[in-house]
Structure formats: C-alpha cells, structure tokens
Amino acid sequence: MTLLLFDLVLIATLLTLAVAALNSAEPRRAVMLFIAFGLWLALIWARLRAPDVALAEAAIGAGLGGALMLAAARRAARRREDDEAQR
Amino acid sequence: MIPLQALYGSAGVVLFVLGLWSFLVHAPLLRKLIAINIMGSGVFHLLIAIAERGTEPPDPVPHALVLTGIVVAVSATALALVFSRRLEDAGGPPEDEC
Amino acid sequence: MNGRLRLLIALLAAVLGAALLWVFLPLLATRPESALAKAALAARPLTGVGNPVTAVLLDYRAYDTLLELAVLLAALLGIWSLGPPTPAYQRAGAALRAMIAWVVPLLVLAGGYLLWAGGQVPGGAFQGGALLGAAGVVLRLGGDPHAGLPAEPWQRLLASLGVGAFVIVGLVLLGLGRDFLDYPSAWAKWLILVIESAATLAIGATLAAAYVGGRPPGGTR
Structure with a gap:
C-alpha cells in the first residue's frame, strides 16, 4: 500500500513536470x-x-x-529581448 | 503485479498525448521540439513499464530498444536545433505567432 | 491560432489517449508470457557478458546498434553540412576554470569505468560515451571553442570509429566463414569490448561535436 502511494507520487510529479514544461512560454524556463x-x-x-x-x-x-536546448533557449531569449528593445 | 505495469504504462500514454497536443498547439520551434521529446519519452516510458515483470527479472529487449531510442532522439534534437538556428539566420521562422 | 481550434485539438488528443488506453489496458491483462525475454536471459552465457542489456545491444541485436551508430554519424554530418558553429563562449573565470580542471578528468575516468563495468553491471558504451560528450560540453562552456576535440581530420576519424569497428569486426568474421557479426563464443566478450570501446569514443566525439553545432574550422569544401 505504501509502495502504491510512492508510485502515485512519482507519476503525479512526472505528469506535473511535463505539463509545466509544455505550458511555459518562456524558453529558458x-x-x-x-x-x-x-x-x-x-x-x-x-x-x-x-x-x-x-x-x-x-x-x-x-x-x-x-x-x-539551453544554448538554443538562450539565443531565443536574447532575440526576444532585442525585439522588445526595438519596439 | 499487473497494476504496476498498468499504472506506469498509462502514464506513458498520457505523456504521449500531452506532447502531441502541445506539438500541435504551440508555434515556437523550441516548444515543438520539447513537445516531440516528451512524446518520445512517453513511448519509452510505456516500453519500460511493459518490460517490468514483477517477480521475474525485467525483460532486457525493450530496455535495449529504449537505450537506442534515447541516443537517436538526442541526435535528432541536435540536428533540429541546428536547422532552427539556420532558419533564424536566414530571416526567421514564424516565431511569435502563438 | 484561435480558441475553438485549440479546443478541438485538445478534444481529439483526449479521444486518442482514451482509445490508446482502451487498447493497452485489456491487452496487458491477456498478454502471454514473454518468450523473447526468456530466450534472451537463457542465452546470456554464450555472449560472455553478464549484463543482459549489453548482451542484447551488442550481440543479439548488433545490427540495430550498428545502424544506430550510423544514424548518429548521419546526424553529425547533417550538422556539419549546415555551416560554421556558433561563436565560442567567453573564457571562464578562475574559479570555473579550476573546477573544469577537476571535473573533466573525473568525467573521462567515469566514462571509462562505465564502459568497462557495462559488461557485468548497468553501464556500457552509450552511458560512457555520454559522459565523454559531457566532458566536451563542460570544456566548451569554459571557453574552449572546439570542446576539447582534436583537429578536423581526427574528428572525422573519431566520429566514424564506431561504425568502422563494427563493420571491420563483422567483415573479419565473414572472412573466417561465419555470419556477419556472429561472434564465436570464446571471443565474444573481447570482440564486444573492442566494439564498445570504439563506440564509446565515437559517441563521445559525436555528441561533443553536435554541441559545438557546426563544421570545425580547417575543413575544405
């Protein structure tokens, strides 16, 4: 029973992390x-x-x-900042 | 030990569907790439869950398949990132349409 | 993208997920015993390696791994054909440089250990190669533009080493009258170790070169 609870916590955290990663618009995040x-x-x-x-x-x-991906996200974030500076 | 396989296998299916949804809905290329990677992780997760067989030792064949898959996924990701960089240099993809 | 289309996509994805679960869960309950796993575990003494995953990767399904190394090589060639790399990072400060001087040898050592241990316990060429690649990434983050890789001709050699060792071993076995990559049991352990060592170097070099992200300087077109 404790083991099942442990499994459920593992899976819930995994799915939460996946949803959070898929839903953040900021690339580095x-x-x-x-x-x-x-x-x-x-x-x-x-x-x-x-x-x-x-x-x-x-x-x-x-x-x-x-x-x-972090290297790519860094470039994307910098480009976004440049765009905002130009506006 | 069937519930363990069913539990983790279902989580793999959910990951696959979440990734597919995000891939279709979000426009920026980096987000699409993350979505594809999470779809792939869902498939890997399903295979690993099936390989776990309770009292017996786990099935090594799906493990080897997933190991191969992880390396191929990363090399494809690296290639895709270079493509997206070249695309930006050449004038930019539809980056901020989302 | 408008809201209704998003809703439709979410709905269709949910239907797909439900259908997949509807197929998967009953199948799991009625699934027969896995004959493949039993055979794979039973034939392990013939391969000379104790780790069943290594046995599957480099013996039973050696073609699969050979072609995977070919995919890795093809991806690297694709990256190289897309032009020069991004500019290097600026040279790291003294503290980071001191840490790199410690971390890189440790990563190389751990990669070698994983390669050697992979015959008996979890580990193997891919994990060891990944650690070598990580050493390259750390070096590049510290300001080395080439990520610790040698000059361009050597990089080509390293990147094709995995496929090369596989094919040479296969051809030699073919010349000795056996099937391609059908190892004799007495040599199996050592042949696997040779192939794995070459594959580790190739994977490490390929991953580090992929992180550099472009054709190394000095190449001719």
Missing part, C-alpha cells in the same frame, strides 16, 4: 523544466528496474539534450 522532467523520468526508470536506461536518460536525454 521550459528547457529547465524539461531537464527536471528527464531526471525525474530517470528516477522512475530506476524504480522500474531499468538502471541501464535510467543512466542513459540522465546522461544523454536530460544532460546533453538539455545542454543543447
């Missing part, structure tokens, strides 16, 4: 939430006894994917 989502997903996969995949998701999916 969205990418940060996406990284948090990826790390949480890795945690869940470790709980589902898939440690190989959890390691790969934490390192590749959340880590490198997040780093790639």
Whole structure:
C-alpha cells in the first residue's frame, strides 16, 4: 500500500513536470523544466528496474539534450529581448 | 503485479498525448521540439513499464530498444536545433505567432 | 491560432489517449508470457557478458546498434553540412576554470569505468560515451571553442570509429566463414569490448561535436 502511494507520487510529479514544461512560454524556463522532467523520468526508470536506461536518460536525454536546448533557449531569449528593445 | 505495469504504462500514454497536443498547439520551434521529446519519452516510458515483470527479472529487449531510442532522439534534437538556428539566420521562422 | 481550434485539438488528443488506453489496458491483462525475454536471459552465457542489456545491444541485436551508430554519424554530418558553429563562449573565470580542471578528468575516468563495468553491471558504451560528450560540453562552456576535440581530420576519424569497428569486426568474421557479426563464443566478450570501446569514443566525439553545432574550422569544401 505504501509502495502504491510512492508510485502515485512519482507519476503525479512526472505528469506535473511535463505539463509545466509544455505550458511555459518562456524558453529558458521550459528547457529547465524539461531537464527536471528527464531526471525525474530517470528516477522512475530506476524504480522500474531499468538502471541501464535510467543512466542513459540522465546522461544523454536530460544532460546533453538539455545542454543543447539551453544554448538554443538562450539565443531565443536574447532575440526576444532585442525585439522588445526595438519596439 | 499487473497494476504496476498498468499504472506506469498509462502514464506513458498520457505523456504521449500531452506532447502531441502541445506539438500541435504551440508555434515556437523550441516548444515543438520539447513537445516531440516528451512524446518520445512517453513511448519509452510505456516500453519500460511493459518490460517490468514483477517477480521475474525485467525483460532486457525493450530496455535495449529504449537505450537506442534515447541516443537517436538526442541526435535528432541536435540536428533540429541546428536547422532552427539556420532558419533564424536566414530571416526567421514564424516565431511569435502563438 | 484561435480558441475553438485549440479546443478541438485538445478534444481529439483526449479521444486518442482514451482509445490508446482502451487498447493497452485489456491487452496487458491477456498478454502471454514473454518468450523473447526468456530466450534472451537463457542465452546470456554464450555472449560472455553478464549484463543482459549489453548482451542484447551488442550481440543479439548488433545490427540495430550498428545502424544506430550510423544514424548518429548521419546526424553529425547533417550538422556539419549546415555551416560554421556558433561563436565560442567567453573564457571562464578562475574559479570555473579550476573546477573544469577537476571535473573533466573525473568525467573521462567515469566514462571509462562505465564502459568497462557495462559488461557485468548497468553501464556500457552509450552511458560512457555520454559522459565523454559531457566532458566536451563542460570544456566548451569554459571557453574552449572546439570542446576539447582534436583537429578536423581526427574528428572525422573519431566520429566514424564506431561504425568502422563494427563493420571491420563483422567483415573479419565473414572472412573466417561465419555470419556477419556472429561472434564465436570464446571471443565474444573481447570482440564486444573492442566494439564498445570504439563506440564509446565515437559517441563521445559525436555528441561533443553536435554541441559545438557546426563544421570545425580547417575543413575544405
């Protein structure tokens, strides 16, 4: 019973992070939430006894994917600030 | 141990649908990319949930498939980000229509 | 995009989700025992590696992994063909540089450990390669424009190393009268280790080069 509660908390947090990442209009915020989502997903996969995949998701999916997207988000945010300065 | 698979598998389906919705609704390319990645994570999550078999050791075949999938997803993301950068340099995608 | 269209899309997505769950949940209840998992776990002693996921990736489904490395190479070629990289970040301050001097060797060491440990416990070429790639990302964030990668011809060699090692091992086995990538049981462990080492270097170099995001300087058109 306690274990089921634990599972439910894990899943609820995962879905909340996904919704938050998908619904933030500010690019850097969205990418940060996406990284948090990826790390949480890795945690869940470790709980589902898939440690190989959890390691790969934490390192590749959340880590490198997040780093790639953060660089893009930084450019997007800067361009947006430039646009607002011009107005 | 069926409830565990059903619980986590359903979460994978929900993630896939959420990502699909966001991909269709939001215009900025970065948001679309995040949405595609979350759709992919939903599929991976479903596979991992199916691989978990309660008392027996988990099925290694879906695990290997997901491992392959993660690497391919990141390389596709990297390529897509370079494409979007070139698109901006060339005059800009429809960035702020949302 | 107007509100009604958004509502329609949300509604259709919800219907799709309900349909998927309607298929998935009954299927889960009636699913037969997974024969593939049983076979995969039973044949593991023949591969010489203790980690079942590594056995699947590099032995039973070696073609899959070979083609995956080819996809990684193709993505990198796509990135390189789209022009020069973004400008490098400014050189990091003393504190960050001191941290990088610690973190990068640790990442390389941890990557090597994951590669070696991947034969028996969770780990393997992809995780090790990812850590090498992360070392490249850290170096680039600290101001190195090439993310610690060598000159352009060496980058090409590194990036194609994974596919190259796979194909060479496969061709040698073909020459010895076996099937492509059908390892003899006695050598399986070492052949897998050779391929994994090459794949780790290739994955690390490819991911770091993808983070740089453009053709390295010095290339000719």
